[in-house]
Amino acid sequence: MIRVLLVHDTCLVRSALAEWLRREPDLGVFDTPWHTAPGRLRAVRPDVCAADLDCSDAYGIPPLGELSVREPDRSPPRLLVMASANRPGLLKRAVEAGALGYVDKEGAAPERLARGIRRVAEGKRFVDDSLGFGFLQAAEMPLTRRELSVLSLAAEGASIAEIAGSLCLSHGTVRNYMAAITRKTGARNRIDAIRISQGQGWL
Amino acid sequence: MIRVLLVHDTCLVRSALAEWLRREPDLGVFDTPWHTAPGRLRAVRPDVCAADLDCSDAYGIPPLGELSVREPDRSPPRLLVMASANRPGLLKRAVEAGALGYVDKEGAAPERLARGIRRVAEGKRFVDDSLGFGFLQAAEMPLTRRELSVLSLAAEGASIAEIAGSLCLSHGTVRNYMAAITRKTGARNRIDAIRISQGQGWL
Numbered sequence: 340m341i342r343v344l345l346v347h348d349t350c351l352v353r354s355a356l357a358e359w360l361r362r363e364p365d366l367g368v369f370d371t372p373w374h375t376a377p378g379r380l381r382a383v384r385p386d387v388c389a390a391d392l393d394c395s396d397a398y399g400i401p402p403l404g405e406l407s408v409r410e411p412d413r414s415p416p417r418l419l420v421m422a423s424a425n426r427p428g429l430l431k432r433a434v435e436a437g438a439l440g441y442v443d444k445e446g447a448a449p450e451r452l453a454r455g456i457r458r459v460a461e462g463k464r465f466v467d468d469s470l471g472f473g474f475l476q477a478a479e480m481p482l483t484r485r486e487l488s489v490l491s492l493a494a495e496g497a498s499i500a501e502i503a504g505s506l507c508l509s510h511g512t513v514r515n516y517m518a519a520i521t522r523k524t525g526a527r528n529r530i531d532a533i534r535i536s537q538g539q540g541w542l
Numbered sequence: 543m544i545r546v547l548l549v550h551d552t553c554l555v556r557s558a559l560a561e562w563l564r565r566e567p568d569l570g571v572f573d574t575p576w577h578t579a580p581g582r583l584r585a586v587r588p589d590v591c592a593a594d595l596d597c598s599d600a601y602g603i604p605p606l607g608e609l610s611v612r613e614p615d616r617s618p619p620r621l622l623v624m625a626s627a628n629r630p631g632l633l634k635r636a637v638e639a640g641a642l643g644y645v646d647k648e649g650a651a652p653e654r655l656a657r658g659i660r661r662v663a664e665g666k667r668f669v670d671d672s673l674g675f676g677f678l679q680a681a682e683m684p685l686t687r688r689e690l691s692v693l694s695l696a697a698e699g700a701s702i703a704e705i706a707g708s709l710c711l712s713h714g715t716v717r718n719y720m721a722a723i724t725r726k727t728g729a730r731n732r733i734d735a736i737r738i739s740q741g742q743g744w745l
Contacts, residue, residue, distance in 0.1 A: 531699025
């Protein structure tokens with residue numbers, strides 16, 4: 340029996356997917372939204388964590404790190420993510436979090452999710468081909484971590500002065516970062532850079 | 543038998559929800575993503591169209607108008623939407639499109655979706671209580687249509703000059719609109735106004 344913790348923020352979707360998976364005789368399925376995932380993880384101790392990369396909190400960035408917390412007497416759960424090729428920033432985060440499985444939710448049927456869970460439970464990789472272009476874009480992420488911090492604050496509505504204050508930079512340096520970000524993302528201006536970066540899941 | 547057309551852009555979710563609904567003996571279920579919905583609607587001629595308000599195209603605004611096209615020899619399908627209270631802009635659009643049913647996807651189980659479909663098929667309203675605050679906010683939408691057009695163009699990355707050009711306004715008038723929008727949304731600046739408006743589904 341493979342113990343699975345399904346993480347998804349939309350109740351309607353989570354219930355329907357969990358019910359689908361529960362009909363598979365070899366899967367023991369538990370489910371949770373993102374905000375209670377860490378606690379459920381400790382209680383359920385799943386073999387596989389199957390997590391949707393869309394998260395309704397934290398500006399849409401899922402707290403993947405919280406799913407791979409190590410405990411003394413056991414190995415951490417294997418991670419499978421439900422992803423989209425058009426959000427390369429989220430794919431990159433999943434790679435960094437050590438996910439073994441990548442199911443394309445824009446193209447896959449639930450059967451494919453079940454197959455992915457079984458592969459990942461064996462410690463093997465499972466990657467939908469249709470995510471390929473997304474991975475390519477993820478590898479080509481143009482912004483540095485510092486530039487991303489600047490852009491995240493700008494996207495929250497912070498002014499140049501506020502960004503400078505919170506990152507301990509001069510106003511001129513923040514302006515230089517913003518210019519570099521706009522150029523590197525191929526944007527027309529600051530707002531366009533935020534739009535492009537959010538659309539791709541960098542922010 | 544109630545003929546239902548389920549409209550949802552995420553394949554994995556659509557398949558799981560459709561399969562769930564197909565187990566109900568009184569529902570005949572068809573499913574489609576948004577971009578092929580108008581054609582499927584003409585082919586399937588459903589009694590109820592159950593549509594998710596998240597749409598992956600068109601900057602996230604679902605083309606609800608295309609679901610209520612009248613044909614000569616029959617009444618248009620009844621519309622039920624799967625919605626969230628925190629996107630009042632989308633709720634408002636659903637109201638304007640004449641939706642009879644409103645299922646809160648953040649809180650509802652699939653049973654509730656099935657119940658809503660049956661109610662709406664009888665021509666009755668079906669509204670999840672938990673969406674109440676969303677409807678209240680929808681009624682308090684602070685921006686005029688003109689202001690929304692200006693803000694939509696700004697959110698796409700257009701400059702003041704480009705916005706002025708496409709809406710046949712002077713630069714000063716566009717600046718005045720932007721100032722009014724920032725004030726009315728309680729935003730700190732233009733980027734903040736876009737963030738707030740997108741978050742609530744106005745844009």
